[in-house]
Amino acid sequence: MLSTPPASLAILRREMLRLYRRRGQLMQPPLFFILVAVMFPFAVGGDENQLRALAPAVVWVALLLATTLSLEDIFRGDHEDGSLEQLVLLAGSLPGACALKALAHWLSTPVPLIAMAALMSAVHGLQNETRTALLVSLLLGTPVFSLVGTIGSALTVGVRGGALLLALLILPLYIPVLIFGAGAVRNATLSMASGSEYFFLAGLSVLAATLAPFAAAAGLRARLV
Amino acid sequence: MFKTLHKYASPMHFHALARRWSTPLLWLSAVLFAAGLAGGLVMAPADYQQGESFRIIYVHVPSAWLSMFAYMVMAGAGAVSLIWRVKLMDALARAAAPLGASFTALALATGSLWGKPMWGTWWVWDARLTSELLLLFLYLGYMALQSAIDDRRAAARAGAVLAVVGVVNIPIIHYSVEWWSTLHQPATITRLGAPAMATSMLIPLLLMALAFQLLFFALLFIRARSELLEFEQRSLWVRELLGQGSPR
Amino acid sequence: MTNELREFFAMGGYGLFVWSSYGLTALLLVGNLVLAVRRERRVIRELSRRLPVGAGHDPA
Numbered sequence: 391m392l393s394t395p396p397a398s399l400a401i402l403r404r405e406m407l408r409l410y411r412r413r414g415q416l417m418q419p420p421l422f423f424i425l426v427a428v429m430f431p432f433a434v435g436g437d438e439n440q441l442r443a444l445a446p447a448v449v450w451v452a453l454l455l456a457t458t459l460s461l462e463d464i465f466r467g468d469h470e471d472g473s474l475e476q477l478v479l480l481a482g483s484l485p486g487a488c489a490l491k492a493l494a495h496w497l498s499t500p501v502p503l504i505a506m507a508a509l510m511s512a513v514h515g516l517q518n519e520t521r522t523a524l525l526v527s528l529l530l531g532t533p534v535f536s537l538v539g540t541i542g543s544a545l546t547v548g549v550r551g552g553a554l555l556l557a558l559l560i561l562p563l564y565i566p567v568l569i570f571g572a573g574a575v576r577n578a579t580l581s582m583a584s585g586s587e588y589f590f591l592a593g594l595s596v597l598a599a600t601l602a603p604f605a606a607a608a609g610l611r612a613r614l615v
Numbered sequence: 616m617f618k619t620l621h622k623y624a625s626p627m628h629f630h631a632l633a634r635r636w637s638t639p640l641l642w643l644s645a646v647l648f649a650a651g652l653a654g655g656l657v658m659a660p661a662d663y664q665q666g667e668s669f670r671i672i673y674v675h676v677p678s679a680w681l682s683m684f685a686y687m688v689m690a691g692a693g694a695v696s697l698i699w700r701v702k703l704m705d706a707l708a709r710a711a712a713p714l715g716a717s718f719t720a721l722a723l724a725t726g727s728l729w730g731k732p733m734w735g736t737w738w739v740w741d742a743r744l745t746s747e748l749l750l751l752f753l754y755l756g757y758m759a760l761q762s763a764i765d766d767r768r769a770a771a772r773a774g775a776v777l778a779v780v781g782v783v784n785i786p787i788i789h790y791s792v793e794w795w796s797t798l799h800q801p802a803t804i805t806r807l808g809a810p811a812m813a814t815s816m817l818i819p820l821l822l823m824a825l826a827f828q829l830l831f832f833a834l835l836f837i838r839a840r841s842e843l844l845e846f847e848q849r850s851l852w853v854r855e856l857l858g859q860g861s862p863r
Numbered sequence: 864m865t866n867e868l869r870e871f872f873a874m875g876g877y878g879l880f881v882w883s884s885y886g887l888t889a890l891l892l893v894g895n896l897v898l899a900v901r902r903e904r905r906v907i908r909e910l911s912r913r914l915p916v917g918a919g920h921d922p923a
Contacts, residue, residue: 541780545773549763559756559777562749563784566791573795594787605780608697612772613764641896656885657871667875674888714895721891725884732880830892837899841906848910857911 397482398490405494408467415463419499420506423456427510442515446524446575449507450568453500453528454535458557460499461539464491465547465610474547478614485603488610492533492540492602500532523578527571530591534567537595537602544609567594626843627852629703633836633843640833647826654819662816671729673819677827679722682750685715685831689757690782693775703839705771706846708778709761710838714831716754723747742793749788753781767846 409416430448434441468474477487507528511521542560546552574587655673662669689711696704726744727737738744757774764770847853874881 538780541776545760545777546763551763555756555759555763558752558759562752562756562788563780565749566787569791569795590791597787601783605776609773609776612697612776613769661875666877668877668880670874670881671884674884678888713898717891717895721888724887728880728884728887732877830896834895834899837896837903841899841903844903844906844910848913853910857907 398486401487401490402494405491406497409494409498412467416498416502419456419460420502422459423452423503423506424510426452426455427513438515443579445511445516446520446579447572449510449524450528450572450575453503453507453532454561454564454568456503457500457532457535457539458560459553460495461543461556461560462546462553464495464540464543466543466552469547474610475614478610484607484610488540488544488606489537489599489603492536492606495539496533496536500528500535504528504532517579519581520575520578523575523584526588527574527584527591530588530595531567531571533595534591534598535564537598538563540606541602541609544606545613547610547613567591570594624701624703626702626706626847626850630840630843630852630856633840637833637836637840640829640836644826644829644833647822647829651819651822651826654815654822659816659819660813665733668729668732669816671725673823675722675725675729676820677824678718678725679747680824681827681831682715682719682722682747684828685711685718686750686753686778686781686785688835689715690775690778693771693778697772697775697779702846703843705768705775706839706842707835708775709771709842710835712754712757712761712774714834714838716751716758718827718831719747719751719754723751740792741796742789745792745796746785746789750785753778753785757781 427448430444430452431441434444465474468477478484504525508521508525511524516524539556539560542556545559546556549555570587570590574584574591577584577587651673655670659670661667689708692704692708692711695701696708723744726747730739731737757777760774760777761770764773844853844856872878872882
């Protein structure tokens, strides 16, 4: 059974090792994120107030896009070397394995992106409370990106032009996170409390964590068996 | 009873059933359309607030209902096929998707055409409209997934997972958009649809809804027939059927 | 008579919106039917061409 703690740790360690070996590729989402965030001031123009008002929305959307680009890789490597079929056939708990995949993705992509977002918020001239709200909402909301993204990645594994298809399937499902995440930051800029948004984000993450691994496992089985 | 159910769940019997029923359904729906149009366009009085523009309701509301009903068919069939692996359900789900997408697009378009004279704008980011738009994206995603995966069986099962995930997400999306739009929309837009409708207005609506529904089933049957033939192309009954009636 | 008809088509000034709604609906419903029927014909044509002659059991 792969669901026992040492085995899950082994899966997680293997995932992290695999990601470490491709560390050059891991730099791509943060670079993309920074580039998108840097484009915006040019598009908005020189008005600093307008830029500051738009910054939270820009950071959220840029982070969402950068994360979406990386989702394809969750299962691609395993599919190409054939180990994915082994996982589907042999894993004691395929949903458990999918949850670990999502965790590894979250640690490898959204978490570095959040660190970048802290940096960018300084560049965009955000105030302290706004920055705190941005980072807290990102930390609470991005697990949904990885978890739901795992479903999309499972469904599109080995499909031609999978990245774009994956984005089409997954982006509509991200809207609630975007609403509450950007809402929390907007509240902070208006010096209002963001507590309810945080609870909603945390609730969405918990819901995704309980359901998404099962959906991802079903998706893998649908594609590979 | 269980035996008859089982019988019609077999692709061959359902194909025969769908062949028998699609044309009568089409005719019945045409009759209901004629009655509904006469009632809705001619007999029903103009609305005292919205004037004649309210007549858009007779095409808008049935298509909006169908857009959701088709999704229920797609996701319900998908769930059954995931649990019990019924081939017929795969065919039904795949047949329902383009129909649902087209009725969703129609609901959005007619809603816009209604909103422009009533609200003064083609579009508002209101919960119902946004959810309908998302429904369209879900349909289009399902169809894109179907065409991207070559193996029909695998495509149908992957689509079933996606459709079920969509069912869980639609209420979440709906309520979060509602929460968001009540916070950020100035409440100048009055909701359409009076709580109580006059009978002379309501009856044509029900007739039209029924006409749309029957047309949907006729179209679903026709599309499901093509899907079943493709799914079952190696089986004996398809060969017999094509050997007999092929236009060669 | 012509006056009544003109009034009917004007729809109290909302004619453009009402008739384009109904026109779109008609187009889409008929289009759906045509597409579904054509798809079935195409599937039948392709399958009967691809299936080897006499491979199935001949019912006659």
